[in-house]
Amino acid sequence: xxxxxxxxxxxxxxGAEISMSKAxxxxxxxxxxxxxxxxxxxxxxxxxxxxxxxxxxVQSEHKFTVVxxxxxxxxxxxxxxxxxxxxxxxxxxxxLHKTEAGPVVYDVWKCIGCRYCMMACAFSVPKYxxxxxxxxxxxxxxxxxxxxxxxxxxxxxxxxxxxxxxGEHDSLLEEAKQRLRDNPGNYVPHIYGMNEVGGTNVLLLSxxxxxxxxxxxxxRIGEVALPEYTGRVMNLMPDFIPLWALVLGGxxxxxxxxxEVAEVEAQEKALRGVR
Amino acid sequence: xxxxxxKVTFWRVLFVVIMVLGLYSSYVRYLHGLxxxxxxxxxxxxxxxxxxxxxxxxxxxxxxxxxxxxVYIFHVERLHAIVRPTILTAFxxxxxxxxxxxxxxxxxxxxxxxxxxxxxxxxxxxxxxxVMTYTAVLFFEFxxxxxxxxxxxxxxxxxxxFYPVLVVLGILxxxxxxxxxxxxxxxxxxxxHPFWYTPAxxxxxxxxxxxCGLAMTIFESTLSARAFGRGxxxxxxxxxAGALYVTLWVMALLRLQDYVHRKLFMDIFKPSYxxxxxxxxxxxxFVIPLAMLSFKKVRTDPNLAYLASLSAxxxxxxxxLNVAMTSMETWVGHHYIPKWTETMITLMICAxxxxxxSMAVKYLPxxxxxxxxxxxxxxxxxxxxxxxxIAEEPSLAD
Numbered sequence: 001x002x003x004x005x006x007x008x009x010x011x012x013x014x015g016a017e018i019s020m021s022k023a024x025x026x027x028x029x030x031x032x033x034x035x036x037x038x039x040x041x042x043x044x045x046x047x048x049x050x051x052x053x054x055x056x057x058v059q060s061e062h063k064f065t066v067v068x069x070x071x072x073x074x075x076x077x078x079x080x081x082x083x084x085x086x087x088x089x090x091x092x093x094x095x096l097h098k099t100e101a102g103p104v105v106y107d108v109w110k111c112i113g114c115r116y117c118m119m120a121c122a123f124s125v126p127k128y129x130x131x132x133x134x135x136x137x138x139x140x141x142x143x144x145x146x147x148x149x150x151x152x153x154x155x156x157x158x159x160x161x162x163x164x165x166x167g168e169h170d171s172l173l174e175e176a177k178q179r180l181r182d183n184p185g186n187y188v189p190h191i192y193g194m195n196e197v198g199g200t201n202v203l204l205l206s207x208x209x210x211x212x213x214x215x216x217x218x219x220r221i222g223e224v225a226l227p228e229y230t231g232r233v234m235n236l237m238p239d240f241i242p243l244w245a246l247v248l249g250g251x252x253x254x255x256x257x258x259x260e261v262a263e264v265e266a267q268e269k270a271l272r273g274v275r
Numbered sequence: 276x277x278x279x280x281x282k283v284t285f286w287r288v289l290f291v292v293i294m295v296l297g298l299y300s301s302y303v304r305y306l307h308g309l310x311x312x313x314x315x316x317x318x319x320x321x322x323x324x325x326x327x328x329x330x331x332x333x334x335x336x337x338x339x340x341x342x343x344x345x346v347y348i349f350h351v352e353r354l355h356a357i358v359r360p361t362i363l364t365a366f367x368x369x370x371x372x373x374x375x376x377x378x379x380x381x382x383x384x385x386x387x388x389x390x391x392x393x394x395x396x397x398x399x400x401x402x403x404x405x406v407m408t409y410t411a412v413l414f415f416e417f418x419x420x421x422x423x424x425x426x427x428x429x430x431x432x433x434x435x436x437f438y439p440v441l442v443v444l445g446i447l448x449x450x451x452x453x454x455x456x457x458x459x460x461x462x463x464x465x466x467x468h469p470f471w472y473t474p475a476x477x478x479x480x481x482x483x484x485x486x487c488g489l490a491m492t493i494f495e496s497t498l499s500a501r502a503f504g505r506g507x508x509x510x511x512x513x514x515x516a517g518a519l520y521v522t523l524w525v526m527a528l529l530r531l532q533d534y535v536h537r538k539l540f541m542d543i544f545k546p547s548y549x550x551x552x553x554x555x556x557x558x559x560x561f562v563i564p565l566a567m568l569s570f571k572k573v574r575t576d577p578n579l580a581y582l583a584s585l586s587a588x589x590x591x592x593x594x595x596l597n598v599a600m601t602s603m604e605t606w607v608g609h610h611y612i613p614k615w616t617e618t619m620i621t622l623m624i625c626a627x628x629x630x631x632x633s634m635a636v637k638y639l640p641x642x643x644x645x646x647x648x649x650x651x652x653x654x655x656x657x658x659x660x661x662x663x664x665i666a667e668e669p670s671l672a673d
Binding site: 115249 | 305306308311315317318347349380381383386388389392395396397398399400442443446447450451458459461462464
């Protein structure tokens with residue numbers, strides 16, 4: 001799947017094929033809002049978790065996933081783990097990157113704190129430790145340690161109803177499509193994350209429109225991988241730099257030569273005048 | 276004389292007040308963190324420091340590559356007199372931009388990571404690398420001032436030898452990073468209001484840098500002529516004002532074409548939160564300066580050209596603040612207003628700029644080289660009268 005029409009190597013931005021990478025399918029119709037995933041996530045990432053934190057309904061630097069509820073309808077928010085993550089493409093030092101296994105991970109020791117990732121994310125996922133003197137960008141990293149050990153993510157393991165399911169991207173996507181086919185009345189006819197910003201490794205199903213829970217609509221964020229927008233310009237650089245340097249050098253040579261010639265001619269003229 | 280003293284004291288007092296409040300804000304920044312010093316939030320991760328210090332600072336320092344390019348590459352010899360002050364402004368602008376970054380970056384002590392962890396896909400990486408390199412180039416372009424001060428002839432000859440290379444490099448790097456500052460905003464099409472999200476943004480940023488480079492050169496030449504009691508070559512201002520007039524028209528037509536092409540032209544006239552900001556921007560950046568500069572009298576009178584330039588500068592500063600801040604507010608759902616400590620740090624950096632400029636002019640031969648030439652063209656000098664309130668600013672250090 002080549003979203004970026006470029007000869008530049010995009011491997012730093014995207015992992016290998018999305019099909020074999022790991023993914024999460026969250027089906028809001030199965031969710032009972034128990035928030036076990038929140039607790040498991042906090043434990044996995046060594047974050048504080050108590051009733052007060054559980055009551056917070058926003059993703060923050062100490063809460064990477066949140067179960068939102070509206071009139072007994074639930075929606076889980078977490079990092080979407082885009083196939084072509086904008087956050088990774090914009091990071092000047094490559095502190096964020098997409099691994100082949102699927103997660104978008106963060107190397108804190110590289111980060112300089114420019115916060116461009118936070119600006120670039122269409123889902124406003126990365127959060128910042130504004131109160132810290134050595135602040136980090138914080139977000140769900142899809143438990144890469146657990147995945148490496150062959151385990152599921154902490155949230156999927158904790159989920160008592162199977163609303164959060166961990167697996168391979170393609171089989172989960174197939175399963176999501178099957179669920180829509182089997183019970184079309186239960187769902188809005190859309191798999192969130194299938195095409196959004198070029199596809200994500202987190203797929204969401206819901207019985208109410210996703211934008212009710214603050215997820216941007218696809219006609220707003222588009223199906224184009226966001227890095228393509230800057231990639232189009234960045235790809236011009238290898239041609240533009242030598243060309244522009246050549247033009248400037250050429251102009252300098254011409255104007256300088258003209259000046260030299262004018263000086264010599266003036267001298268000759270003066271000499272002729274003396275004779 | 277007493278009045279003069281009071282005036283000078285006023286600017287001194289203001290300078291001290293800004294520095295004290297700025298230093299207090301710096302204390303808050305480095306001992307309590309970004310959250311305590313600014314109104315930036317997870318929803319508004321970029322604030323005044325990116326919008327003004329970085330985007331506007333770099334734009335206003337564009338005179339350096341323009342004037343050196345005109346003089347050394349295109350051999351527009353008439354502008355030779357303003358090369359040194361323009362390079363000084365550009366050099367200070369870029370140094371202060373880096374100072375601004377040290378406040379804005381969450382982990383500024385790792386700023387050098389840019390050199391070893393390279394992400395070629397990142398516009399930010401490109402901007403950072405270009406700015407870093409260009410600051411070095413400006414350092415060498417500025418160096419002859421210092422060397423001359425200490426009468427070191429050998430290294431001056433050495434720098435002069437490489438001057439054309441420096442100038443070409445300067446233009447090349449400036450073209451890249453001035454436009455790339457606009458490319459920074461290409462990756463969030465969903466967040467920005469269509470007034471300010473345009474695929475042509477890199478191009479617009481580059482042209483607005485040219486415009487502001489010209490406007491700033493007029494502004495600062497007139498200002499320093501007044502403040503340091505120097506004569507001013509009328510022909511230089513006329514030349515610059517003419518160029519400003521033409522580039523402003525080019526930009527105005529391109530902006531118009533962009534809005535027409537993206538079917539936004541009628542939306543401009545519909546009152547809305549964004550439209551009000553756009554009106555301020557368009558009136559200051561285009562309507563006032565274009566109306567003024569269309570008169571030959573304005574282009575030839577430094578005082579009037581100064582006012583037209585000031586309006587254009589304010590207009591394009593508004594434009595960049597709109598791009599960086601106003602355009603996001605509807606997406607985010609609330610307003611961002613900088614905290615007073617945040618503003619103080621910005622003001623402190625500006626005050627440092629004025630201070631360093633006046634110190635450099637006082638102790639380095641910034642205007643001296645020109646004096647020889649100015650003596651020859653003494654007949655062309657014109658007395659400058661800018662409003663003293665603004666004109667006194669650079670004389671803080673006296």
